[in-house]
Amino acid sequence: MHARATPAQTKRIRITWAKLRPWALGALLAGGLVQLPFAPARRHQPGCPTYIPVSGGPALIAHAAGGLPGRTYANSIAALNLSYSHGLRMFEMDFHELPFGIVRAGHDGYDLWDPRGAMLSDVVAWLRAHPDARLITDFKTDNVSGLRRVAEMAPDLRGHIYPFIYAAKEYAPVRAMGFERPIFAIYQTHEKNWLDFVNSHPVYAVAITQDYEPTMDRIHRPVILHTIDTPVYARNAMAVITNCLVPR
Numbered sequence: 001m002h003a004r005a006t007p008a009q010t011k012r013i014r015i016t017w018a019k020l021r022p023w024a025l026g027a028l029l030a031g032g033l034v035q036l037p038f039a040p041a042r043r044h045q046p047g048c049p050t051y052i053p054v055s056g057g058p059a060l061i062a063h064a065a066g067g068l069p070g071r072t073y074a075n076s077i078a079a080l081n082l083s084y085s086h087g088l089r090m091f092e093m094d095f096h097e098l099p100f101g102i103v104r105a106g107h108d109g110y111d112l113w114d115p116r117g118a119m120l121s122d123v124v125a126w127l128r129a130h131p132d133a134r135l136i137t138d139f140k141t142d143n144v145s146g147l148r149r150v151a152e153m154a155p156d157l158r159g160h161i162y163p164f165i166y167a168a169k170e171y172a173p174v175r176a177m178g179f180e181r182p183i184f185a186i187y188q189t190h191e192k193n194w195l196d197f198v199n200s201h202p203v204y205a206v207a208i209t210q211d212y213e214p215t216m217d218r219i220h221r222p223v224i225l226h227t228i229d230t231p232v233y234a235r236n237a238m239a240v241i242t243n244c245l246v247p248r
Contacts, residue, residue, distance in 0.1 A: 044073035044107070048244035051086060054231045055248035059239040061090040061136065063228060064107060065118075067243030075105035076116050080126055084133065086246040090239065092136040093123065097146040103153075107140070124154045127161075136183060137163045144173050151177040162204055164188075168197045183207050187226060195219065205238055 048067035054060070064073040066083030075093050083091060094107040103120035106112045118126075127133055135157075139146040147163050154161070158178040164185040165174055174182050181204035186194060198206050199220045207224040208215070216223055222238035229244050 044071045047071040051244050051246045053248035054245050057231060057233045058237045059090060060088055060245055060247060061092050061239050061241045062088045063092055063241045063243050065091050065093050072243045073107045075107060075118060077118050077122055077126055084130060089132055090134045092138060092241055094138045094140055095146055097141045097149060101149060103146060103149050120153060127157055135161045137161060144170055147174055147177060167191055171201060186212055
């Protein structure tokens with residue numbers, strides 16, 4: 001008969017998230033790689049078979065870095081380069097903060113597996129090579145946490161980055177990070193008193209959809225319209241977010 005192990009002899013196995021995290025990330029990557037041949041390529045179609053030149057009116061902001069001929073929502077260096085060659089100088093991009101402090105450009109989960117997409121480090125390097133460009137960040141994960149990663153990686157570019165914020169509580173921490181030009185995005189906010197907030201705080205601009213156009217006269221800040229590809233000549237619209245419109 002074997003002697004029963006005493007408490008001192010018994011070794012407990014403790015499984016923590018720190019141990020599981022590499023395995024979980026590996027499983028996610030494996031699942032994503034299976035979808036790579038078809039999932040990213042079939043989304044966000046069509047692209048921009050033609051580009052529409054417009055003159056006058058608000059400035060143009062390249063949506064998700066700008067539309068490519070074969071797809072939109074690219075959030076890639078290729079899209080940045082093409083939009084820049086068309087004369088755009090303001091670029092909105094979507095980002096996700098992933099485990100281990102990784103920040104990846106992409107609008108949704110499928111985009112994160114697309115090898116044509118960009119890491120934050122790629123976008124930072126591109127901005128440093130194009131000092132006249134300005135980036136608007138749209139984090140799909142925790143906004144304040146993601147912007148903290150941006151500030152840590154590119155403290156020299158904080159004046160070139162205009163972050164979307166989605167709640168009044170994000171304003172102070174984002175300003176404290178050194179981002180002096182936050183843009184309040186109405187279409188993702190749950191703030192009931194957003195109008196009072198933007199009118200009483202020096203946000204750089206307020207981003208709205210066309211559904212909010214009747215409210216424009218009550219917004220005492222510059223307005224960015226999220227119309228995608230509709231030319232707009234509203235009186236107080238500072239800029240329009242677009243895929244396929246380009247400066248004439």
